[in-house]
Amino acid sequence: MERIIFHIDVNNAFLSWTAVYLLRSGYHEDIRNIVSVIGGDESKRSGIVVAKSPMAKKYGIVTAETLYSARKKYPKLQVFKPNYSFYSEMSNKLFSFLKKITPDIEIASIDECYMDYGKIKSIYGDEVVFATKLKDKIYSLFGFTVNIGIANNKLCAKMASDFLKPNRVHTLYSYEVSSKMWPLPVEDLFMVGKSTSSRLRMIGINTIGDLANCDVYFLSKYFKNYNDLIRRANGIDDSLVDSSLFEAKGISNEITLPVDIVNKYDLYNYLSYLSEKVSLRIKSDGKYANVVCVILKDNLFKRRSHQVKVKNPIRDSSDIFAVSKRLLNEMWRDGDMIRLIGIRLDDLVCDYKYQMSLFDNNDRVDGEKIDKVLSDINKKLGYDAVKKCNMSIKWVLFVLS
Numbered sequence: 001m002e003r004i005i006f007h008i009d010v011n012n013a014f015l016s017w018t019a020v021y022l023l024r025s026g027y028h029e030d031i032r033n034i035v036s037v038i039g040g041d042e043s044k045r046s047g048i049v050v051a052k053s054p055m056a057k058k059y060g061i062v063t064a065e066t067l068y069s070a071r072k073k074y075p076k077l078q079v080f081k082p083n084y085s086f087y088s089e090m091s092n093k094l095f096s097f098l099k100k101i102t103p104d105i106e107i108a109s110i111d112e113c114y115m116d117y118g119k120i121k122s123i124y125g126d127e128v129v130f131a132t133k134l135k136d137k138i139y140s141l142f143g144f145t146v147n148i149g150i151a152n153n154k155l156c157a158k159m160a161s162d163f164l165k166p167n168r169v170h171t172l173y174s175y176e177v178s179s180k181m182w183p184l185p186v187e188d189l190f191m192v193g194k195s196t197s198s199r200l201r202m203i204g205i206n207t208i209g210d211l212a213n214c215d216v217y218f219l220s221k222y223f224k225n226y227n228d229l230i231r232r233a234n235g236i237d238d239s240l241v242d243s244s245l246f247e248a249k250g251i252s253n254e255i256t257l258p259v260d261i262v263n264k265y266d267l268y269n270y271l272s273y274l275s276e277k278v279s280l281r282i283k284s285d286g287k288y289a290n291v292v293c294v295i296l297k298d299n300l301f302k303r304r305s306h307q308v309k310v311k312n313p314i315r316d317s318s319d320i321f322a323v324s325k326r327l328l329n330e331m332w333r334d335g336d337m338i339r340l341i342g343i344r345l346d347d348l349v350c351d352y353k354y355q356m357s358l359f360d361n362n363d364r365v366d367g368e369k370i371d372k373v374l375s376d377i378n379k380k381l382g383y384d385a386v387k388k389c390n391m392s393i394k395w396v397l398f399v400l401s
Contacts, residue, residue: 004127005241006115007149007157008098008134011166013111014038014051014082014280016144021086023143035059036078040276040317042067048273050082050280064255064273082276084283091284093142101134106241110284112161114154116241131169139167155237156181158190177235182209189232193256195339199223208233251289253277254342260299264332267341271324272317274343279317282345288313289345292320294327297340305344306331313349320345 010016015038019031035055040047047067059074071077091110098105101124104116117127124130131148139145145167149160152174159181160172172180187197189208203222205211211219212233219226231237253274261267271294282289292314293307306327314320324343 001118002121003152004116004118004121005151005154005157006117006127006131007151007154007161008113008115009147009149009161010094010111011145011147012051012053013144014087015053017087017090018080018083020090020143021083022080031078031080034078035061035074035076036080037061037067037070038082039067039070039079040081040272042071042079048269048276050273050276064270066269066272082280084280087280088284088286090142090144094138097138097141104241104243106243110281114157114241116243117150128169128171135167135169151235153235153237154239154241155190155232156235159188159235162188162190172235174235177212178209181235182207182212182233184208186211191232192229193340195256196223196229250344250346250348251278251281251285252293252295252342252344253281254295254340256340257338260337260339262335262337264328264336267328267338268325270341271328271343272321274341275317275321275324278343278345279315279320282315282348285348287348287350288315289320290347290349291345292323292327293344293346294324294331295340295342295344296328296331296336296338299337299339301339303340304331307344307346309347315345 012032015036016032018038023030032053033055034053036053037049037056038051039049049061049063049065049067049070052061052063052070056070056074056077061070061073061077067077067079071079087110095105095107095113098113098115102115102117102120104119106114108114117124117130121127127150131150135146135148147161147163147165147167148169149157149162149172150169151157151160151172156172156174156177160170163170163172163180184207185197186192186200186205186208187194189211192200199222200206200211203218205214211229214230214233216226216230219230223229255270255274257270289310290313291307291309293305295303295305297303308323308327310323314323320343
């Protein structure tokens with residue numbers, strides 16, 4: 001039986017899902033077609049761009065920059081808060097729909113999965129024809145678009161889905177690797193970060209094809225994982241689609257930095273961005289974290305981490321950022337040249353009882369309840385019908401006229 005793998009990837013998931021929610025709630029325009037971003041608290045200069053529209057990208061707005069910086073590039077920028085529960089709802093609906101087609105689905109993240117189509121080709125026919133119908137059906141059912149990559153293994157399917165976007169079907173069969181993948185810049189190879197790609201370019205390897213045809217002995221002098229690099233550049237991947245139930249024991253996100261950073265204060269924006277990302281994921285999973293860990297990798301590729309068990313489980317980005325910032329300050333060494341930074345949340349729980357001290361106020365406990373009330377009201381009255389504001393330590397609800 002021929003291996004045929006689909007990689008199904010939601011186009012700009014967080015922004016697309018927010019757009020769907022807003023349109024269903026009666027919002028007057030599709031934010032995918034305007035200069036818009038999904039981001040944190042704009043009242044704080046540390047608020048970060050989590051996702052951006054194609055039009056925002058045209059104005060030079062980039063993921064992970066501060067909302068303050070983004071608005072300087074485009075003063076009329078529209079900023080929308082992430083909707084964690086709706087993201088989870090959309091993700092679950094998509095995967096449930098796909099599992100009705102075949103149980104051979106491997107969930108890679110909240111917005112992407114692999115499908116083993118080879119096992120069902122005899123039922124549904126030509127894979128390109130079916131994938132085209134499938135992406136159109138997803139849009140008609142849910143209101144968001146996907147890219148589908150088709151290949152003979154997971155690596156090439158993933159690469160194919162990252163070709164021209166949005167709402168496309170692309171193939172990258174084994175016999176197409178040399179014509180479609182080799183001409184691409186080496187940094188486009190899946191799992192090759194900025195640091196690795198810059199090192200490859202320093203030794204004259206500029207394209208995936210250069211890497212695929214590189215002398216093994218030559219490459220081994222510069223990279224310990226030289227064999228894996230060459231295999232992936234040649235589109236070789238033996239991993240199977242794993243349809244076993246996925247249960248995350250931890251949630252993490254890392255960034256390879258564009259340049260080595262020597263000042264810890266310059267890392268705070270990256271920490272803020274990472275806090276937003278892991279917060280989105282843990283809220284979508286309906287969980288809380290007992291342990292927060294900060295990960296650093298220096299210019300010599302030495303990796304170290306520092307973690308702490310928090311008094312009460314957390315999941316809000318502001319809480320994660322505060323803990324991560326403290327961890328970074330504690331682990332910082334003068335002379336550090338940092339190439340990668342990451343945050344990991346561990347010891348996840350589905351629910352918890354908040355342990356209050358004698359001097360605590362009720363804001364944190366009430367905040368979770370108020371968020372749920374606001375969400376329920378807005379579903380009935382429409383987006384932004386009810387807002388939340390923080391005045392000192394008091395929560396105030398008010399209905400917009």
